[in-house]
Amino acid sequence: MNMDRNKDRKKIVGVFFVIAVVIGVFFLFPDLLPAVDDAKAPVHTYLSDYYIENSLEDTGAHNMVTAVLADYRGFDTLFETCVMFLAGVTALMVLSTTAKVTKPERSRKERLQISFGSTVLDIAFRIIVPVIVIYAFYVLVHGELSLGGGFQAGALLAIAYMIDRIIPSFNSSLGNLKEETAAVIAGVGVFIYILTGLLPMAGSGNFLEYGKLPFGADTAEQIRQLHGTGILLIEIGVVVCVMATIINILEVVLERTEFDD
Amino acid sequence: MIDIIETFLAEKGIYMMTFILMGLGIFGMVSSGNYMKKIMCMNIMQVSIIFFFLALGQKEHGTLPVVVENLLGADAYINPLPHALMLTAIVVSLGTTGVALALLMKIKEIYGSIEEEDITGKRWKK
Amino acid sequence: MNLFFISHIPVLIVVIPLCAAVLCPLLSRLSPSLGKRTVIVFLFVVFVLSLIQLAGIVQSGEAVHYYLGGWEPPYGVEFVIDGVNGIIIVLVSFIGAMTALFSSPFEEADKNAPFKSAGYYSILCFLVIGLLGIASTGDAFNLYVFMEIVALSGYGLIAIGEEKGPIAAFRYLLTGTIGASMYLLGIGFLYSATGTLNMADLAVRLQRVDNLPLIAIAMACLIVGFGIKMALFPLHGWQPAAHSYAHPAADPMIAGVMIKIPAYAMFRFFFCIFDSSLPMMKTIFNIIGIMAVLGILYGSLKALRYDKYNKILAYSSIGQVGYIALGFAIGNFYGIAGAVFHILSHAFMKTGLFYTSAAFKYRYGIHYTDRLGQVYRKMPVTCGALVVLALSMIGLPPFAGFFGKWYLALGAIQNGQYLYVAVLIISSLLSAIYFFRIFEKMFMGEKTVSEPAAPEEYYGYGKLTGKTEVPLQMLIPIVSAALMIIALGLGNSFIVNGILRTTIMEVL
Numbered sequence: 001m002n003m004d005r006n007k008d009r010k011k012i013v014g015v016f017f018v019i020a021v022v023i024g025v026f027f028l029f030p031d032l033l034p035a036v037d038d039a040k041a042p043v044h045t046y047l048s049d050y051y052i053e054n055s056l057e058d059t060g061a062h063n064m065v066t067a068v069l070a071d072y073r074g075f076d077t078l079f080e081t082c083v084m085f086l087a088g089v090t091a092l093m094v095l096s097t098t099a100k101v102t103k104p105e106r107s108r109k110e111r112l113q114i115s116f117g118s119t120v121l122d123i124a125f126r127i128i129v130p131v132i133v134i135y136a137f138y139v140l141v142h143g144e145l146s147l148g149g150g151f152q153a154g155a156l157l158a159i160a161y162m163i164d165r166i167i168p169s170f171n172s173s174l175g176n177l178k179e180e181t182a183a184v185i186a187g188v189g190v191f192i193y194i195l196t197g198l199l200p201m202a203g204s205g206n207f208l209e210y211g212k213l214p215f216g217a218d219t220a221e222q223i224r225q226l227h228g229t230g231i232l233l234i235e236i237g238v239v240v241c242v243m244a245t246i247i248n249i250l251e252v253v254l255e256r257t258e259f260d261d
Numbered sequence: 262m263i264d265i266i267e268t269f270l271a272e273k274g275i276y277m278m279t280f281i282l283m284g285l286g287i288f289g290m291v292s293s294g295n296y297m298k299k300i301m302c303m304n305i306m307q308v309s310i311i312f313f314f315l316a317l318g319q320k321e322h323g324t325l326p327v328v329v330e331n332l333l334g335a336d337a338y339i340n341p342l343p344h345a346l347m348l349t350a351i352v353v354s355l356g357t358t359g360v361a362l363a364l365l366m367k368i369k370e371i372y373g374s375i376e377e378e379d380i381t382g383k384r385w386k387k
Numbered sequence: 388m389n390l391f392f393i394s395h396i397p398v399l400i401v402v403i404p405l406c407a408a409v410l411c412p413l414l415s416r417l418s419p420s421l422g423k424r425t426v427i428v429f430l431f432v433v434f435v436l437s438l439i440q441l442a443g444i445v446q447s448g449e450a451v452h453y454y455l456g457g458w459e460p461p462y463g464v465e466f467v468i469d470g471v472n473g474i475i476i477v478l479v480s481f482i483g484a485m486t487a488l489f490s491s492p493f494e495e496a497d498k499n500a501p502f503k504s505a506g507y508y509s510i511l512c513f514l515v516i517g518l519l520g521i522a523s524t525g526d527a528f529n530l531y532v533f534m535e536i537v538a539l540s541g542y543g544l545i546a547i548g549e550e551k552g553p554i555a556a557f558r559y560l561l562t563g564t565i566g567a568s569m570y571l572l573g574i575g576f577l578y579s580a581t582g583t584l585n586m587a588d589l590a591v592r593l594q595r596v597d598n599l600p601l602i603a604i605a606m607a608c609l610i611v612g613f614g615i616k617m618a619l620f621p622l623h624g625w626q627p628a629a630h631s632y633a634h635p636a637a638d639p640m641i642a643g644v645m646i647k648i649p650a651y652a653m654f655r656f657f658f659c660i661f662d663s664s665l666p667m668m669k670t671i672f673n674i675i676g677i678m679a680v681l682g683i684l685y686g687s688l689k690a691l692r693y694d695k696y697n698k699i700l701a702y703s704s705i706g707q708v709g710y711i712a713l714g715f716a717i718g719n720f721y722g723i724a725g726a727v728f729h730i731l732s733h734a735f736m737k738t739g740l741f742y743t744s745a746a747f748k749y750r751y752g753i754h755y756t757d758r759l760g761q762v763y764r765k766m767p768v769t770c771g772a773l774v775v776l777a778l779s780m781i782g783l784p785p786f787a788g789f790f791g792k793w794y795l796a797l798g799a800i801q802n803g804q805y806l807y808v809a810v811l812i813i814s815s816l817l818s819a820i821y822f823f824r825i826f827e828k829m830f831m832g833e834k835t836v837s838e839p840a841a842p843e844e845y846y847g848y849g850k851l852t853g854k855t856e857v858p859l860q861m862l863i864p865i866v867s868a869a870l871m872i873i874a875l876g877l878g879n880s881f882i883v884n885g886i887l888r889t890t891i892m893e894v895l
Contacts, residue, residue, distance in 0.1 A: 018284035035272035087356035090543035209457035
């Protein structure tokens with residue numbers, strides 16, 4: 001009891017110490033950071049202006065964030081996708097060395113009980129699945145024009161799979177991917193991205209230089225369209241990778257947990 | 262006096278909040294004995310850095326960096342670069358959290374507990 | 388055709404192993420050992436490419452720039468390869484390829500569980516990719532992404548190691564994430580003052596920034612970030628457990644190279660980006676120097692306490708990383724040259740010593756030095772390599788370890804910092820003590836190990852095949868590490884004057 005109170009007191013002292021240090025630093029050095037909203041700050045006057053003024057011209061993407069993410073800094077995004085793949089493989093490797101939980105066989109009645117609780121909810125969720133899939137494709141294709149992109153679309157597709165997987169039924173519509181197959185698919189997704197990057201090299205371009213994809217483009221307008229094609233191709237790779245990785249992690253976890261509800 | 266504090270908070274308040282959040286995250290990671298709480302504090306710390314970058318990207322009278330019909334000029338949009346960077350950082354932190362949770366499941370399977378004092382046999386410092 | 392390859396080498400060095408890493412699970416589906424073989428072959432291809440690249444840089448004397456996506460530097464990501472990182476890329480790709488070969492007997496392809504070996508090779512390959520990327524990149528944020536790739540693959544390789552692996556990996560994950568976040572925060576501060584992320588551009592625009600507190604805070608964040616990643620003294624907490632319990636075959640890579648590359652990144656930031664004429668630079672270097680000196684003494688003293696072979700090596704690494712930081716703290720030509728040379732030589736030494744450790748585990752299941760008695764009769768080549776590597780760690784003249792310390796001492800004397808010279812000598816004596824204790828146990832100890840009863844089962848790591856003491860795939864890396872130590876020792880003046888001098892003189 002006494003020890004607990006001591007611990008609490010220590011935590012409170014720590015919290016106040018942190019707050020005091022931060023406030024102290026800001027009062028000591030008031031010019032440490034530019035003011036929020038200050039349009040004259042160096043952050044907003046150098047690269048930012050270039051991206052805003054030229055991204056539509058250079059890449060044909062209406063969404064500047066997509067232009068920066070997938071085109072100007074596409075190389076970062078390649079490795080961001082790799083991080084997803086790597087996380088999936090690591091989770092699989094870490095957990096696959098331990099024994100799986102042996103689940104008792106459930107009867108049909110029992111299996112129907114572990115779901116969202118009622119038949120109405122189960123059916124309702126199943127109706128949502130196709131809508132989510134369609135929406136995911138919309139988000140994927142539309143990412144270049146407005147908000148959206150590969151990661152979101154991949155997550156949506158994975159959610160559709162998850163709902164389908166968790167709701168028990170005998171004729172599961174999307175099938176049952178094994179976690180190792182999912183990791184293989186995620187690797188193929190990253191490889192689509194790499195291939196998109198390697199293709200311009202055949203047309204005397206650099207790695208990931210979409211404007212020189214070897215599809216024959218001469219005018220500025222055609223080159224802009226090629227950028228759009230490149231962004232779409234890598235987004236497809238990202239979708240495949242993200243979706244498969246989330247499914248991979250989900251399956252790894254499902255193999256080793258027991259729902260005792 | 263109140264005016265000064267008001268402008269100070271308006272200009273710097275958000276940075277102060279993010280740094281306090283970060284400090285609390287690190288403090289929580291150091292001080293809490295439960296591994297799940299440590300992961301949560303880690304996420305708080307990562308989110309605070311994401312906030313910091315997004316606060317840097319804000320601009321007066323700026324709107325979303327999406328060209329709707331015509332390009333309105335450089336002053337009309339907020340800075341797209343921090344947003345793109347932070348999308349990467351979010352995915353990275355997602356991956357880190359995923360691996361952390363997988364490790365935590367494994368630790369739970371081996372030791373039967375996720376409390377630091379159960380695993381190392383040491384009590385929290387008095 | 389010839390020109391086509393030459394101009395794309397910087398990016399191919401990263402992308403070729405990436406193809407192998409992502410396709411490894413798929414290929415192992417087709418045939419159990421195909422994925423593994425692809426990774427090994429591709430890493431050797433990368434080693435050849437990195438040699439070609441280094442030869443080109445030495446011949447022309449100019450840095451190579453590669454614009455990814457064809458965007459000009461401040462707008463896109465770029466790769467910059469000069470003398471210093473050219474040779475570090477050669478180092479990483481060589482040790483990466485050798486470690487992939489070395490892992491082969493540990494991760495035999497299993498028809499029933501093809502993913503086990505494929506997953507291991509995929510993660511190992513990602514570790515190499517991340518390290519190559521950190522060494523190549525010229526963009527501060529891209530460095531962060533590569534750092535996270537390295538960290539994530541490191542967590543995986545530590546967690547699938549020995550019995551305490553998961554807990555060591557979890558601790559490293561928490562600490563490593565703080566380090567990466569601190570690095571990102573430092574980048575955020577620099578970005579807020581300059582508005583750019585390209586390293587060369589940062590250097591130019593930082594000269595016009597007169598906001599000294601901001602630069603000081605950014606530097607502090609970067610020191611903490613890199614310090615955690617390279618296990619510099621007060622921030623080394625994760626390192627001994629992680630290095631002792633990692634997967635035995637991947638441990639050479641983790642212990643030898645993974646903590647050196649952040650040290651290289653530290654060099655990039657503190658010498659190429661920050662203006663060395665700033666008034667607080669001297670204080671910062673003194674702080675790094677104090678951390679280094681304490682780390683050298685702490686690591687050497689702590690290594691005396693342990694009987695576990697891996698623990699001794701891990702604590703000795705804390706001291707050796709201190710040498711590298713000491714070189715940066717000295718800050719003149721010989722200091723930096725000594726630091727970079729020590730990155731190279733210590734990478735080979737520690738990797739080689741961990742190879743021998745894994746070989747002992749593989750052959751006899753030895754974890755503790757007490758059980759090494761008379762092992763040299765059964766494993767003469769491994770023990771011979773161990774002697775060469777350990778003598779180099781102590782710093783005896785014909786081997787590479789001596790010349791790293793020699794350049795550091797020259798730099799310290801030139802600056803009149805005699806304390807650093809004294810620390811170098813004391814720590815060499817201490818490391819002599821703990822390595823001679825290992826020699827004593829190995830050559831004079833009682834014989835304790837015996838051949839396993841069933842000759843084909845060796846401590847759960849794999850089967851012993853062939854006539855050599857350990858399989859040939861393990862023997863080649865062990866011998867080549869020892870040979871590289873001798874070669875580096877003999878070629879030290881070419882490396883320092885021929886390759887490193889132009890780049891280092893440019894940044895001073």
